[in-house]
Amino acid sequence: MEPIALPLKSKLPILCGTVLICEVLSLYFALLVGYGLRPVPFAWLVAGAAVITVVAIAATALLPRRAGQRRPGIALGWAVQALILLSGIVMPSMLIVGAVFGAMWVAGLYWGRRIDREATAWAVEHNAR
Numbered sequence: 828m829e830p831i832a833l834p835l836k837s838k839l840p841i842l843c844g845t846v847l848i849c850e851v852l853s854l855y856f857a858l859l860v861g862y863g864l865r866p867v868p869f870a871w872l873v874a875g876a877a878v879i880t881v882v883a884i885a886a887t888a889l890l891p892r893r894a895g896q897r898r899p900g901i902a903l904g905w906a907v908q909a910l911i912l913l914s915g916i917v918m919p920s921m922l923i924v925g926a927v928f929g930a931m932w933v934a935g936l937y938w939g940r941r942i943d944r945e946a947t948a949w950a951v952e953h954n955a956r
Contacts, residue, residue, distance in 0.1 A: 831950040838946075839939030840890035843904055846931045847883045850907065853924055854879055857914075866917050875914060883907045894943035901936070908932055 854876055861872040886903030908929045915922035 830954045833947065833950055833954075834893045834895050835943070835946050835950055837891050837894045837896065837939065838942045839936070840887070840892060840900070842935035842939040843890055843901070843932065844887045846928060846935050847887045847904060847907060849931075850911065850928045851880050851883050853928070854883075854911070857918060857921060857924065860920070861918055864918070872917070875917070879907060879910045879914070882910065894947050904932060 858872055858876045861867075862869055882903055886900045886907055889898050889900035889903060891898045891900065908925065911921060911928060912925035915925060
């Protein structure tokens with residue numbers, strides 16, 4: 828059998844990237860709600876949504892691609908979670924959205940790292956045979 832090349836491709840960007848992109852989609856639905864409710868001027872809502880979107884897309888692009896790799900995407904992802912929770916100041920319903928996506932973000936980080944760790948251990952064991 829041919830040895831498996833290390834480090835393996837990470838599953839973390841698949842899980843966490845999905846959470847961030849879904850968060851952007853829900854953010855724009857919240858923008859439509861904000862358009863109807865008008866808690867602040869619409870230009871402020873659009874500006875806030877644009878900032879959060881840019882940070883979320885940057886975080887998705889900068890997530891680690893290889894198991895064990897360090898990149899700033901995870902820190903930016905945490906910043907997105909904080910920004911979504913802070914948007915609850917303007918629209919209180921965003922606190923619920925932030926809590927749900929925050930839990931999904933934590934789960935994605937946990938399971939992504941666990942899958943990477945176990946896959947790497949399996950590959951090392953498989954290569955040792």
